[in-house]
Amino acid sequence: MRALDLPRVAARALARHPARSGLLLLAMSIGVAAVVILTSLGDAARRYVTGEFASLGTHLIIVTPGRTETAGRGPSMFAGETPRDLTLGDAAALRRSTLLQEIAPVIMGEAIAAWGGLEREVPVLGTTAELIDVRGWKMAQGRFLPPGDPERDPGVCIIGAEVRKELFGPRRALGEWLEIGDRRCRVTGILADEGRSIGLDVEKLVVLPVAAAQALFDTHSLFQILINAKSHEVMPPASDEIRKILRERHQGEEDVTVVTQDALLATFDRILRALTWTVGGIAAISLLVAGILIMNVMLVSVSQRTAEIGLLKALGAPRGEILRLFLVEATGLSLAGAAAGLVLAVLAEIAIVRIYPVLPMAMPLWAVAAALGTALVVGLVFGVLPARRAADLDPVAALSHH
Numbered sequence: 001m002r003a004l005d006l007p008r009v010a011a012r013a014l015a016r017h018p019a020r021s022g023l024l025l026l027a028m029s030i031g032v033a034a035v036v037i038l039t040s041l042g043d044a045a046r047r048y049v050t051g052e053f054a055s056l057g058t059h060l061i062i063v064t065p066g067r068t069e070t071a072g073r074g075p076s077m078f079a080g081e082t083p084r085d086l087t088l089g090d091a092a093a094l095r096r097s098t099l100l101q102e103i104a105p106v107i108m109g110e111a112i113a114a115w116g117g118l119e120r121e122v123p124v125l126g127t128t129a130e131l132i133d134v135r136g137w138k139m140a141q142g143r144f145l146p147p148g149d150p151e152r153d154p155g156v157c158i159i160g161a162e163v164r165k166e167l168f169g170p171r172r173a174l175g176e177w178l179e180i181g182d183r184r185c186r187v188t189g190i191l192a193d194e195g196r197s198i199g200l201d202v203e204k205l206v207v208l209p210v211a212a213a214q215a216l217f218d219t220h221s222l223f224q225i226l227i228n229a230k231s232h233e234v235m236p237p238a239s240d241e242i243r244k245i246l247r248e249r250h251q252g253e254e255d256v257t258v259v260t261q262d263a264l265l266a267t268f269d270r271i272l273r274a275l276t277w278t279v280g281g282i283a284a285i286s287l288l289v290a291g292i293l294i295m296n297v298m299l300v301s302v303s304q305r306t307a308e309i310g311l312l313k314a315l316g317a318p319r320g321e322i323l324r325l326f327l328v329e330a331t332g333l334s335l336a337g338a339a340a341g342l343v344l345a346v347l348a349e350i351a352i353v354r355i356y357p358v359l360p361m362a363m364p365l366w367a368v369a370a371a372l373g374t375a376l377v378v379g380l381v382f383g384v385l386p387a388r389r390a391a392d393l394d395p396v397a398a399l400s401h402h
Contacts, residue, residue, distance in 0.1 A: 021333065027293050028337020028378075031286035032371045033344035038283045039367035040349060042276025044359045049268050051360070059101070059232055060134070060261040061239060063225040063246070067255050084255045085221035088150055088210065093245050094227065099238040102228040104131035105150065107213040107221075111181040113159075113206055115167045122163055122206045124180060126213020134226045137202065142174050142189030150210050157185035158207035164190050180206060181216050235260050280367065284374060290337065291378035294330055330383025331376065338375035342368065 065086045091105040107126035112119050125131075129147040132139075140161065146154055157178055164173045173187050191202050214220055229238040239258045247254050345363065353361050 024290070024294055024333050025337045025340055027290040028287070028334055028375060029340035029344055031283070031290045032338045032341025032375055033348065034283035034286050035280055035371040035374070036342065036345035036363060036367050037348050037352075039276055039280040039370075040345070040361060040363050041352070041359075042272060042279055043364050043367070044361045046269060046272035046276065047360050048358065049272060050265060059229040059235065061100075061227040061229055061235065061242065062259045062261075062264075063227065063242060064223075064257045064259070065221070065255070067257060084250050084253065086225060086256065087220055087222060090246055090249055091150070091222070091225050093249055094225070094242060097238065097241050097245065099230055099234045099241055100227055101230045102130040102133045104128050104134045104226045105210050105222045106131070106224050106226055107210055107217065107219070108223045109213065109217045111206075111216060112179075113163060113167065114179040115176060118167050119179075120163070120166055122180075122204060123200070124206050124208060124213060124216065125200075126208045126210040126216075128210055131207075131226065134228050138192035140190045140192040142187075144189055145207065145209055146188075153209050153211040153215065155185050155212070156188045156209065157212075158189040158191060159187055160191050160201070160203040160205040161193050162201075162203040163206060178206075180208065180212075183212060183216055185212065235262065280370070287371075287374050287378050291334075291382035294333055294379060295382035327380060327383050331379040334375045334379025335372075338372050341371065341375075 063086065065084065086105075088105055091103055094100060094103050104127050109124050109126075110121055111124050113122045127145070128150050129145045131137075132144045137144075142158075144158060145156065148154065157180065159167075159173065159178070167173075167178070168176065173190060176187050177184050178187050185208065191205065191207070193203060208216065210222075227238075227242070229235050239260060242258050243254060243256070246256050250256075349361050349363060352359065
């Protein structure tokens with residue numbers, strides 16, 4: 001038998017049992033599609049998070065209260081001590097650094113926003129005028145918080161587009177008095193539609209001066225301090241200077257965590273890469289299941305085709321040719337199933353993009369290559385046993401159906 005005849009003979013053998021071959025193709029295609037879709041989702045999530053952080057610029061430094069230890073909890077955790085609060089005084093002290101540009105103290109909470117008999121619960125962010133430059137937000141109407149003493153409440157607020165729509169409808173919101181909890185403030189600006197910014201939906205947000213937020217939530221502690229360094233090159237010395245200034249203010253204790261945007265990006269990238277590989281590995285188990293199905297079906301095929309195999313061997317077909325014939329069948333099933341799986345993956349990707357357009361879905365070439373390679377290997381590995389069994393049949397016994 002010529003080498004070119006092997007695929008034709010294998011195809012005819014598979015075509016004789018269309019239902020069985022179709023189910024095997026389905027099993028393999030589902031396995032390949034699962035690998036490609038899940039790895040594509042993991043890669044899209046990684047690129048989405050990276051893009052969200054990159055949209056903040058490359059100079060961001062985040063200061064939060066409490067020391068994050070990489071080697072576990074420190075003694076203070078067992079002593080019942082709480083981390084020292086970050087205050088407006090700490091934020092003001094950082095302004096003496098020549099390496100820092102904008103410094104925005106932040107307080108977070110939730111409250112009821114009400115106007116004209118309508119109300120809704122909203123996330124409230126207390127900050128200063130510099131936050132708009134730190135976060136890179138834009139204004140749709142009006143202006144952001146006015147500059148000035150952060151400990152003074154000018155009685156103004158900024159609202160997101162969804163808050164404006166739900167409370168004011170088609171009416172003009174600028175200049176109106178809005179009730180936030182037990183306080184009143186005049187709406188002086190509406191944030192542009194920036195989407196979801198690192199888990200914070202600005203369309204649903206109300207921004208207050210930090211002093212007003214402190215009074216609203218009855219706290220002097222800051223949630224964090226967001227800082228823009230003057231350049232990307234000064235990020236390491238700027239982080240060291242922030243720690244030094246705050247250590248001096250906190251009686252020599254380094255009880256804050258200073259994180260740069262690069263460190264956050266690297267951490268998220270590692271986590272999401274590991275997650276992508278993990279879900280891809282889990283999905284690859286379905287390929288192994290499909291391989292086992294192929295092996296079992298091929299073993300059944302050997303038992304049903306003993307006469308055919310005996311005739312081939314009686315006509316002089318060597319053992320290697322019988323072996324190759326069954327391996328070509330198993331490999332052909334795997335590759336055909338892999339091709340169908342790629343088609344399913346493309347259709348699923350189109351559907352996901354329509355449902356979640358914010359995800360930058362793109363089928364990674366390495367995932368496609370890995371799925372196809374795994375399918376091919378699975379077909380070869382699990383086709384070996386049936387092929388060897390067929391090749392080892394005695395021609396006389398096979399022709400007599402024993």
